[in-house]
Amino acid sequence: MQNDIQEVLITEEELQQKIKELGRTLSEEYAGRTPLVICVLKGAFIFMADLVKAITVPVEMDFMAVSSYGASTKSSGVVKIIKDLDVSVEGRDILIVEDIIDSGLTLSYLIELLRNRNAATISVVTLFDKPSGRTVNLEASYTGFVLPDEFVVGYGLDYAERYRNLPYVGVLKPEIYSN
Numbered sequence: 001m002q003n004d005i006q007e008v009l010i011t012e013e014e015l016q017q018k019i020k021e022l023g024r025t026l027s028e029e030y031a032g033r034t035p036l037v038i039c040v041l042k043g044a045f046i047f048m049a050d051l052v053k054a055i056t057v058p059v060e061m062d063f064m065a066v067s068s069y070g071a072s073t074k075s076s077g078v079v080k081i082i083k084d085l086d087v088s089v090e091g092r093d094i095l096i097v098e099d100i101i102d103s104g105l106t107l108s109y110l111i112e113l114l115r116n117r118n119a120a121t122i123s124v125v126t127l128f129d130k131p132s133g134r135t136v137n138l139e140a141s142y143t144g145f146v147l148p149d150e151f152v153v154g155y156g157l158d159y160a161e162r163y164r165n166l167p168y169v170g171v172l173k174p175e176i177y178s179n
C-alpha cells in the first residue's frame, strides 16, 4: 500500500495537530450548547473519531452514508444516500463533519436536505478543501487544510475503496489509476 504512494502531502503529525486546533475552536463555538455532530460516511469516519475526542462540550452523534465517486476520481454528479440519519434534526444545532469538499455537490445536497428538515443551525467542518474542484458555490465554516488540484488518498479518503487506512494524506502514483 505504501509503495503505491507517490508523495505524502500532509503527515500524521500535521493532521493530529490541526485536528486538536479545530477541536478547541469548535468547543468555544458550541459552549453552552449540545450540537448534533453528523459524520458523512465513509470518508469522514477517521476524522470524526479524532475530532470528537478533541471537543470538550457534550455532543450527540449520528452517521449518514452518501456516495457519488464510486471507483472513479471524478464525481458522478449524483449524490446517493446509502444510509440516512437515525434521529431528527428539527430544531438542532448541526455540525456536519466532512473529510473533503471537492466539487461541493455532496455538501450542497446535504445542507439542502437538513434545511428542509428544519435544523436550527447548520455548520460544516471539513478537514480538506480543494477549491479548484468546485462546481457549486460553497464554503465550509471550518477548514483544516487547503489542497492542490490532485486526487488524494489516506486518512479516510479512498481510491476505489482502498487506502482509507493510511494515517497520512498522499497522492497515488499515476499508474495506479485506471481512468
Ligand SMILES: O=P(O)(O)OC[C@H]1O[C@H](OP(=O)(O)OP(=O)(O)O)[C@H](O)[C@@H]1O
Pocket: 040, 041, 042, 043, 044, 066, 067, 068, 069, 070, 075, 098, 099, 100, 101, 102, 103, 104, 105, 106, 107, 158
Ligand atoms: O465535494 P464532492 O465533489 O461531492 O466530494 C466530496 C465527497 O466525496 C467523497 O465521498 P465519496 O462519494 O467518494 O464516498 P465515500 O466517502 O464513501 O468515499 C468525500 O468523502 C466527500 O463526501
Ligand SMILES: [Mg+2]
Pocket: 043, 069, 070, 157, 158
Ligand atoms: Mg470515496
